[in-house]
Amino acid sequence: MNPFAYTRVTEVAEAVEAISSDPSARFVAGGTNLLDLMKERVEQPGRLVDITHLPLGQIEVTAGGGLRLGALATNTDVAYHTLVERQYPLLSKAILAGASAQLRNMASVGGNLLQRTRCMYFYDRAAPCNKRLPGTGCSAIDGLNRAHAILGTSEHCIATHPSDMCVALAALDAVVLVTGPGGERSIPFGDLHRLPGHTPEIDTTLRRDELILAVELPPDGFVEHHAYLKIRERVSYAFALVAVAVVLRIEAGSIAEARIALGGVAHKPWRDRQVEALLHGRRATRESFRAAAEMMLHHARGFGHNDFKIELAKRATVRALTQAAGAGMAA
Ligand SMILES: Cc1cc2nc3c(=O)[nH]c(=O)nc-3n(C[C@H](O)[C@H](O)[C@H](O)COP(=O)(O)OP(=O)(O)OC[C@H]3O[C@@H](n4cnc5c(N)ncnc54)[C@H](O)[C@@H]3O)c2cc1C
Numbered sequence: 276m277n278p279f280a281y282t283r284v285t286e287v288a289e290a291v292e293a294i295s296s297d298p299s300a301r302f303v304a305g306g307t308n309l310l311d312l313m314k315e316r317v318e319q320p321g322r323l324v325d326i327t328h329l330p331l332g333q334i335e336v337t338a339g340g341g342l343r344l345g346a347l348a349t350n351t352d353v354a355y356h357t358l359v360e361r362q363y364p365l366l367s368k369a370i371l372a373g374a375s376a377q378l379r380n381m382a383s384v385g386g387n388l389l390q391r392t393r394c395m396y397f398y399d400r401a402a403p404c405n406k407r408l409p410g411t412g413c414s415a416i417d418g419l420n421r422a423h424a425i426l427g428t429s430e431h432c433i434a435t436h437p438s439d440m441c442v443a444l445a446a447l448d449a450v451v452l453v454t455g456p457g458g459e460r461s462i463p464f465g466d467l468h469r470l471p472g473h474t475p476e477i478d479t480t481l482r483r484d485e486l487i488l489a490v491e492l493p494p495d496g497f498v499e500h501h502a503y504l505k506i507r508e509r510v511s512y513a514f515a516l517v518a519v520a521v522v523l524r525i526e527a528g529s530i531a532e533a534r535i536a537l538g539g540v541a542h543k544p545w546r547d548r549q550v551e552a553l554l555h556g557r558r559a560t561r562e563s564f565r566a567a568a569e570m571m572l573h574h575a576r577g578f579g580h581n582d583f584k585i586e587l588a589k590r591a592t593v594r595a596l597t598q599a600a601g602a603g604m605a606a
């Protein structure tokens with residue numbers, strides 16, 4: 276038994292106070308990740324601060340015409356919300372490609388962003404793991420690394436971020452609104468998750484005592500040209516080997532704007548602005564898409580079991596771009 280205290284909060288200020296005043300405290304929302312980690316003793320908080328009664332479950336239109344997803348809106352609420360289905364179908368598709376209906380009913384927006392890696396050595400307390408216990412080594416680099424990263428890795432960690440929703444949010448240029456003892460701030464989605472570097476134990480740029488309030492989506496949901504492609508070992512209930520979220524703006528057969536985010540290949544949803552710039556102004560053809568995919572994976576590195584992911588990611592990128600372009604493909 277691992278004893279821990281439990282506090283339920285009903286106001287945001289109370290939540291921030293509860294987390295700031297106890298360094299061993301952790302927020303819990305749906306609990307679908309944190310409670311598993313506690314059962315495996317990977318995480319051992321001294322106190323759980325239950326935030327499920329905070330008024331953060333709303334999904335509402337912003338003054339600028341975008342959409343604000345409250346941190347406690349469930350993955351199901353978001354995926355099936357009329358405005359999300361109509362204006363941000365990429366997000367809806369990405370969420371529904373993840374987990375199971377039961378898990379999505381419990382999982383929250385905030386918890387999905389902060390879910391931890393599924394690297395099996397991270398869960399296995401008998402194995403060295405720099406993310407779980409800094410300085411002990413990385414069992415995956417010379418171990419079973421079929422599911423591991425090929426981009427942005429370090430000699431200390433090659434874990435991937437497992438979320439599907441985050442890959443879509445990266446492509447949509449979402450913004451994360453947070454609050455803490457220092458007040459509120461906004462984090463562009465691409466700056467939320469970190470690469471492992473020398474400190475793989477730190478997943479994000481969020482401070483320990485900060486609470487995610489909401490995620491804001493800009494008005495353009497790229498309804499006409501988008502695609503979410505998830506390649507996995509089996510059709511349901513599996514994390515991505517490679518996922519690709521693509522949004523395109525096509526004008527008269529040429530690409531006016533392109534955004535590509537890869538999942539399952541790095542410690543964070545992977546975007547490369549140079550690749551997106553390369554596509555700008557080019558015809559929406561298979562050749563353009565293959566050139567982008569080659570450039571996207573140019574610096575990829577496999578670790579043995581996951582070498583196949585490099586070519587897989589290239590092909591998935593071409594396929595997702597082709598699907599997104601649809602009838603907009605140039606002859
Ligand atoms: C079997 C299984 C299969 C899965 N498959 C997929 C999949 O295919 N794709 C996918 O994307 N996901 C998948 N998931 C992961 C699932 O989506 C996450 O577990 C879920 O989104 C986490 O949300 P939660 O509310 O339950 O978080 P919790 O477990 O409650 O919390 C997770 C972390 O977030 C922190 N946290 C939560 N809310 C906040 C907040 N508002 N502010 C600050 N910190 C906060 C907690 O302190 C904790 O550290 C799977 C999970 C399981 C168990």
Ligand code: SF4
Pocket residue numbers: 392394395396397403404405406407412413414415416431432433434475
């Ligand atoms: S890849 Fe990262 S999480 Fe996995 S064993 Fe290595 S250090 Fe740990």
